Amino acid sequence: MNTLELNGIGKSYRGKRVLDGVNHSFAPGLTLLVGPSGAGKSTLLALIASAQAPSRGRLLWNAQPLPRARGALRRTLGYAPQTVDLPEDLTAREFARHMAALKGLQLSAADRQFAAIAERIGLLADIHRPIATFSGGMRRRVVFAQALLGAPGLIALDEPTAELDAVTAEQVSGLILERANDAIVVMTTHLADRLAPRAVEVLRVQDGAVVRAGAEAA
Numbered sequence: 001m002n003t004l005e006l007n008g009i010g011k012s013y014r015g016k017r018v019l020d021g022v023n024h025s026f027a028p029g030l031t032l033l034v035g036p037s038g039a040g041k042s043t044l045l046a047l048i049a050s051a052q053a054p055s056r057g058r059l060l061w062n063a064q065p066l067p068r069a070r071g072a073l074r075r076t077l078g079y080a081p082q083t084v085d086l087p088e089d090l091t092a093r094e095f096a097r098h099m100a101a102l103k104g105l106q107l108s109a110a111d112r113q114f115a116a117i118a119e120r121i122g123l124l125a126d127i128h129r130p131i132a133t134f135s136g137g138m139r140r141r142v143v144f145a146q147a148l149l150g151a152p153g154l155i156a157l158d159e160p161t162a163e164l165d166a167v168t169a170e171q172v173s174g175l176i177l178e179r180a181n182d183a184i185v186v187m188t189t190h191l192a193d194r195l196a197p198r199a200v201e202v203l204r205v206q207d208g209a210v211v212r213a214g215a216e217a218a
């Protein structure tokens, strides 16, 4: 079973402290990150995904400091940031193939997995179209879908249901819950609404700290 631990994590941008002394052990399953805008939810997620380095403290993945675990982590990490500059000229499937290659997936497995994910979230009919023709919600789903390639043990999702209509958001949420059966899934959301009861934890990021939130705080 995979473990993820944050030990005294701090992050500052040009001297401004966004996170300070964050300690937390993530349980297998879904953890929701909630909190006011600008509190540091995306920052915490980027640290977890090792897309950014902490200013202080360290992250332990399976009891190993993250820099040493990075090689192994790339293959087991799925990260969907809030904003991504997608390659406009590529089709969704071509983009997915690139992301899958970074994770060391075979082409046939990449195509199979991407098609299966796309089908679940209403994107299958569009995977051969250039991303340039995609709406905001379709782009969001492409970014989400690539994060799930390779059945990662750690999945970090930044507002994956933003810009989606209710039906599609429900499809995406259903897939997130399924993956949370076999992974540590950490997800930011302004609307914890229906997922909070299914989460192992809801964490509130506020004033540089991370605290367990009651259901009312979600």
Ligand SMILES: Nc1ncnc2c1ncn2[C@@H]1O[C@H](COP(=O)(O)OP(=O)(O)OP(=O)(O)O)[C@@H](O)[C@H]1O
Binding pocket: 013, 014, 018, 035, 036, 037, 038, 039, 040, 041, 042, 043, 044
């Ligand atoms: N690369 C950066 N350089 C400078 N400041 C940054 C950077 N990234 C984030 N910040 C600042 O850090 C703080 C936390 O930002 P972050 O995006 O993590 O918040 P958030 O809780 O995810 O907000 P939202 O809910 O609006 O997405 C904000 O004050 C933001 O301006």
